[in-house]
Amino acid sequence: MRSAKVLVVNLGALGTEITKCLVLSGVGSLSLIDSHDVDSQDLESQFFVGKTDVGSKRLDAAAPRIQDMNPRVELYFDKDDFRDKPDSYFQQFNLIVATDLHSADIMKLNAISRRFNLPLFVAGLNGLSGYIFVDLIQFDATDEKLKSSVATPLKQVSQNREVIEVIEFLNEEQNKVYEKIVTRNIYSPFEKMLQEGTLKGKLTRRQLKRLTNAVPLTLALLTYADGAAVISPPELREKAAEKCSQLGLPSENLQETYIEQFAEQAGLEFAPVAAVVGGAVAQDVINILGKKQSPLNNFIVLDGITLDMHIFEL
Structure with missing residues (x-):
């Protein structure tokens, strides 16, 4: 620091x-x-x-x-x-x-x-x-936790995260064995995230249906490359529907109250x-x-x- x-x-x-x-x-x-x-x-x-x-x-x-x-x-x-x-x-x-x-x-x-x-x-x-x-870009983070009966394995945690090293050590003050876990995080650049980012296969069907409208609408607002002085709800709805398709979300879940709110409050x-x-x-x-x-x-x-x-x- x-x-x-x-x-x-x-x-x-x-x-x-x-x-x-x-x-x-x-x-x-x-x-x-x-x-x-x-x-x-x-x-x-x-x-x-x-x-x-x-x-x-x-x-x-x-x-x-x-x-x-x-x-x-x-x-x-x-x-x-x-x-x-x-x-x-x-x-x-x-x-x-x-x-x-x-x-x-x-x-x-x-x-x-x-x-x-x-x-x-x-x-x-x-x-x-x-x-x-x-x-x-790429970042290796270190976490420590008390070792359980099953040691933490080296594995792919998610699409962009992988446990690459696990080191056991004794906490002499507590007389307990801890694990130092090194996780490698890989990141996507903004342009790729905006154009290709998806939630397909990452959430359950129930989670997808319950997901807040703020997610596709936020991404939709980011498609205005240089911003917009006035954002019309119909245009924003169209862009949000496209983002729903990209993310793997049901576009019929978009609510008019959310669309109007985002159109009115963009950048506030x-x-x-x-x-x-x-x-x-x-x-x-x-x-x-x-x-x-x-x-x-x-x-x-x-x-x-x-x-x-x-x-x-x-």
């Missing part, structure tokens, strides 16, 4: 929550890049800015408050647009967290992160819903939802920097209506 150099792209509601958690956790170096000005939505969805900051740069307004949280963290603030940076700019970091991006920018950033073998987290909000995409930031999604991102970043516990792999959707938070390997 103390030697890690992390980049956070955009300081909206999600970026604020993630920044707070990482700074308080004691990450070694945190760089923030954001070219936006403070607007009225920022006042409703985050806590680093106030009314007197409207019209000024987010980073200018937020910097003093962020620095006050933990003076031991090295902080760097960059008010350029991240899209104007050369690819080499990103190479200096150990991990990238990007928020509030359109899918075209996600794909571009993901190509850069893979080129330099950098872990990437992407998160976004759609009103009462939110999502997290994770691409660690609500502070309570940002707290949940941002907290999940920050905790996983902390885990992987310490190489402890198996990380999220690779797409997570929060439904703020049902309070379900699904994790999928897509």
